[in-house]
Amino acid sequence: MKPRWSTVVSKYVATAVMCAIAAFPFLWMFLTSVKPAYELNKPNFWPQHWTFQAYADVWTTGRFFQYFLNSVIVAVLTTAIALALAVLAGYGFSRYRLPGGKAMLILILFSQMFPAILLAIPYFVLMKKFMLLDKLAGLVLVNTTFALPLSTWTMRNYFLTVPLDLDEAAMVDGCTRLGALWRVILPVAKPGVMAAAIFCFIQAWNEFMFANTFISQEKLRTLPLGLQSLIGQYSTDWGMLMAGSVITTLPIVLFFLIVQKNLVSGLAAGSVKE
């Protein structure tokens, strides 16, 4: 049975409208960033003159170079620490039937559902006590906690798909447990490691609330804080703000393209919705 042409057309129209709504703000961000300031209040979609002045402005006078660096530092350290812990824990959970293991896994999953504000208040007090306020190290610590549950689950689920024979063969050949993990299992589990690493990175890269609460020095701002600081009380340079937004988004899009395939499978148990 051939579908009627009107059904086919309405199907494509509906899909096109949905995609247009999904893509428009993203496109508008980019187009605003390449328009000269005097074109910003005009209704035209495409810029009449293309300019990358806003990028130059935001990178140097807007200090986005510094903010970019801070974000990289925080995200890379968070990823390294969270991943190391998650690989060990995920491997442990997947290879041993530990008494209490189930309770621990539930606890880890549960810890991700806490309202962040309930932690922000005691963190503020504790960080003040341990002199971690207004330090990038404090952000790394906080972000690690929020990245750890998901990455532990991702690694555990991935390791479960790696056959046990591999560990045993490696250990018969004289590897220790950790040796087997490092030399044999991790290379096989590379897609899982990549996915977990990129999740951690994205989480730390996008985090705003804790950074906004704990960082007050200008030179320690991460990119989300830098973007917020471009909002003026009376007027805002939207060209610069959108250029900064493009700079903030690019690494994430890049990473997304790398892990696109592994992304969806890790979702159900991991439950990231950001």
Place this chain on the structure above:
Amino acid sequence: MRTRLKAAWKAYAAGYALVLPALLVIFAVVLYPMVQGIRMSFQNVTLLNMSRPDHAFVGLQNYISVFRNPDFWVAVRNTGVWTIANLVAQIVLGLAFALLLNQRLRLQGLFRSISLIPWIVPSVVAVLTWRWMYDANNGVINIWLSRLGIIDRFIHWLGNMKTALWAVIIESIWKGTPFVLIMFLSALQGIPAQVYEAAAIDGCNNLQMLTRIIIPMLRRTIAIATTLTLVYTLNNFNAVWLMTQGGPLHASEIMLTYAYKVAFRDFNLGNAAAISVLMFLLLAIISSFYIGMVEREGDLS
């Protein structure tokens, strides 16, 4: 007996050693602060005394003073509107778009990738871009709506008591729907083609196909998507904070931003802790549904 215990210990010691570092971090940085947070909700903690080692217990005083403040009840009401509107819209739109993208289409891969854009864009970026589109002087929404003759003068979408909350809700729906869409799409791909064929032979029309076949088969996915959307929406700080900061006059204030203001603007940490404990109870109930579902799925054995 002793040798058996010893053997058992040997078998598990390595396993515990592997999971211990992660658990320690979670205990130290999540559970301990959380207990502190709950304790603080029964103590008198302010900016001036917060560094002192112990605070006076004040019983339920924090909770009582929170309940007595009318601003809190405005935030509760807004949280209800905020949560329900987000939830209903994201589930309905997510399912509708997933059904659309599950059909045979040319350029299907391209359409699917484009539909995920809102999910990929960092949330701060998404919120600020929408803030620019809503702008009262140069925002594209005002420019285009007035060109089309729908509005006769520019509207201050984020500064108006009537529109502020809904403007933020629309951004949040835009940002959150693609995640629901992916979950539904992967569940739909798990329904074998024979199911549809059998239903078509039995004379099902499209609507019956949806209500009698597809929705019942997606029940579990709908439940998981609902809980995750609830948790995410209640925890969504960026959207409200970066567009309106809960204003004007608390018109778009949700419990989360209200607690944040009480904590880090008024520095009344005890009261803020009480509000976040109330949110925690709400989220704990929702998450326990989710964890129950993950458990029943057999994902834990």
